[in-house]
Amino acid sequence: MIIDALWAGDDIEYRYNQVKGRQEIWHRCGRGDREWVLFDAIPSRTIKENFIGPVQFVPAILGVLLDNAWGYNGNPAPVAGNFVPANEIGGGLSLHGLGANIDDWVAMHTGDNYPVTIAQSPRFHLITAIVDTEDVYLLAGLVGVANLETGNGAAWTVPDDGIWVEYDEPTALVKSFVTRRDGVSTITNIGVPYVGHSSFCMGVNDAGDEAALIFNGTKVAIHTTNLPTAQLKPLAMIGSRTAVAKDLHLHDFRLIFDHGIVF
DSSP: OOEEEEEEOSSEEEEEETTTTEEEEEEEOSSTTOOEEEEEEESOEEEEEOSOOSSEEOTTTTOSEESSOOEEEEESOOOGGGEEEEEETTEEEEEEEOOSSTTOEEEEEOTTOOOBOGGGOOEEEEEEEESOOSSEEEEEEEEOSTTOOOSSSSOOOOOSSEEEEEEETTTOSSEEEEEEETTEEEEEEEESOOSSOEEEEEEEOTTSSOEEEEETTEEEEEEOSSOOOSOBEEEEEEEESSSSOEEEEEEEEEEEEOOOOOO
């Protein structure tokens, strides 16, 4: 990436990206090696979710206030009890897997809208907390439609395309960063789940040929293989490997990608 630093501080930098032809705001993470992550870009497209905003209200499903009109599915079909406000660090949402049966799961996503490709250099930001790390499986990131379970009442399937972080215990005792194309994956072990809230940013570089993961302020993985070419959408899901409820807390989601055609 070719950049000109317009203004630099200890934790925030304003830059001009000559490749993308845009102004950018970069923020340095609060812990780890304090890697810089993209916070905003003009012009660009941004999907943001604070999980506390009053704009969109879907009482039949949620009973909570969100910024966007999200889609949902799971096994069994989602109900209000799957979405519970988490009164933490400025709000938040508890994605609550009811765990009535083994392998119950719930997911939230942008429905039938797959808005981004890696050619648009997406940057996916999210803060999460896994409440119980035993007998739980989860996935958060960008996914394609191929082999993705989009209905209700069916077993969860791993999509054929995407860039995400996953965890499945007891199958694996560590979280993994995954890039996946046409059912073939590149996987990096990023360690055991963090106790408490953790932040991660998955980003594709300006050239569209490299995906990196910054986890809790440290760059922990760079992938140059099996980068997906399909249209992708943001998704977060959690399931239970036993008949016990599981929770994934979500905070401050942000997806930044290139602007569309200028008319």
